[in-house]
Amino acid sequence: MTKDNTPKTPVYLDYQATTPLDPRVFKAMEPYFTEFFANPHSVEHSPGRAVAAAVEEAREQVAALIGADPREVIFTSGATEANNLAIKGAARFLRRHKGLDHIVTLATEHKCVLESVRALEREGFRATYLPVLPSGLVDMDKLALALESKTALVCVMAVNNETGVIQPLARIGALCRARGVLFHSDAAQAAGRIALDMEAMQIDLLSLSSHKIYGPKGMGALYVRRRPRVRLEPLFDGGGQERGLRSGTLPAPLCIGFGEACRIAGEERESDNARVSALRARLLDGLRARVEGVTVNGEWDQRIAGNLNLRFAGVNAQSLIAAVPDLAFSTGSACSSAEVEPSYVLGALGLDEAQSRQSMRLALGRFTSEVDVDFAVATLSDAVRALRAQKRQGAAE
Numbered sequence: 317m318t319k320d321n322t323p324k325t326p327v328y329l330d331y332q333a334t335t336p337l338d339p340r341v342f343k344a345m346e347p348y349f350t351e352f353f354a355n356p357h358s359v360e361h362s363p364g365r366a367v368a369a370a371v372e373e374a375r376e377q378v379a380a381l382i383g384a385d386p387r388e389v390i391f392t393s394g395a396t397e398a399n400n401l402a403i404k405g406a407a408r409f410l411r412r413h414k415g416l417d418h419i420v421t422l423a424t425e426h427k428c429v430l431e432s433v434r435a436l437e438r439e440g441f442r443a444t445y446l447p448v449l450p451s452g453l454v455d456m457d458k459l460a461l462a463l464e465s466k467t468a469l470v471c472v473m474a475v476n477n478e479t480g481v482i483q484p485l486a487r488i489g490a491l492c493r494a495r496g497v498l499f500h501s502d503a504a505q506a507a508g509r510i511a512l513d514m515e516a517m518q519i520d521l522l523s524l525s526s527h528k529i530y531g532p533k534g535m536g537a538l539y540v541r542r543r544p545r546v547r548l549e550p551l552f553d554g555g556g557q558e559r560g561l562r563s564g565t566l567p568a569p570l571c572i573g574f575g576e577a578c579r580i581a582g583e584e585r586e587s588d589n590a591r592v593s594a595l596r597a598r599l600l601d602g603l604r605a606r607v608e609g610v611t612v613n614g615e616w617d618q619r620i621a622g623n624l625n626l627r628f629a630g631v632n633a634q635s636l637i638a639a640v641p642d643l644a645f646s647t648g649s650a651c652s653s654a655e656v657e658p659s660y661v662l663g664a665l666g667l668d669e670a671q672s673r674q675s676m677r678l679a680l681g682r683f684t685s686e687v688d689v690d691f692a693v694a695t696l697s698d699a700v701r702a703l704r705a706q707k708r709q710g711a712a713e
Contacts, residue, residue: 480623
């Protein structure tokens with residue numbers, strides 16, 4: 317913040333894309349880049365054993381955040397790798413050993429989940445992509461009807477990366493367990509923001525990302541249930557590290573940073589959520605007080621505290637972003653061939669192309685301040701009014 321009580325710009329409102337590294341996380345990591353540099357798999361000597369012990373402590377911290385046994389946590393390079401390993405690994409194993417060849421997922425899943433399922437379709441698997449309710453929530457009746465005798469896996473993300481909508485994980489887990497189907501959830505947007513418990517929710521596979529919870533980039537994890545045991549085929553071969561599921565030398569500093577981020581998230585989740593929820597209410601109330609035609613996309617009462625996916629009637633989101641260089645936020649649209657496409661997630665909620673192109677995702681987090689929010693309200697409101705005036709003038713000419 318500057319001396320005149322204005323925020324340092326650009327004001328960052330894209331916490332669902334990534335989070336800044338928490339200084340406490342950096343402090344925990346730093347010695348393992350320099351002084352404690354040994355290979356954590358070199359347990360024949362004391363420097364290697366010391367790093368290995370620190371990595372295992374980090375594994376315990378990750379496990380504690382999701383109510384798991386540390387032996388069920390496999391470190392990966394991020395949630396994308398974890399999703400690929402969970403989906404492809406489980407599906408291939410179950411087809412090879414049990415003849416199961418059907419996968420069920422939602423149309424609103426993250427791209428890496430959808431593309432993993434499509435890759436399996438090219439291998440001969442069958443897939444069902446379920447629509448969601450206008451709220452963005454899963455239709456439990458349609459999910460139940462989609463399960464069949466050869467269904468191997470159900471993939472439903474815990475929290476949507478665009479709308480912030482929280483899915484009913486425990487209900488999905490209970491349904492899958494009753495039908496003998498594995499349940500995988502991408503929890504990159506959920507960990508540290510909602511309570512997660514693998515046993516209570518009956519989740520078999522869960523993907524995590526470090527940089528979504530104020531940890532280092534290039535780090536993640538996959539939870540793999542031990543009892544009843546979930547078996548996977550690894551994606552690549554090597555020295556057999558991480559229970560033989562993810563070979564390769566672990567990046568010890570990143571593991572340790574991820575563990576510390578999980579520890580902090582577990583301790584501060586409730587206080588973080590309360591503060592961020594109040595800031596989000598301040599942001600939405602401020603915008604609605606200054607401009608008309610503000611609509612929130614997705615279920616309001618079932619979303620993470622920091623998410624505000626909304627649209628301003630008649631205002632193109634890309635034009636708005638260009639008009640406010642002192643704010644950093646996103647549309648949630650996917651970019652393909654250098655062309656910004658309307659969000660497939662919002663389309664699945666029933667928004668037409670024009671409404672999708674008007675939509676944006678404002679995501680607040682641990683380091684967002686009231687000054688940041690007030691600046692965003694004033695900046696966005698002024699820009700929306702200006703863009704609407706330009707549009708009216710253009711129509712009149």
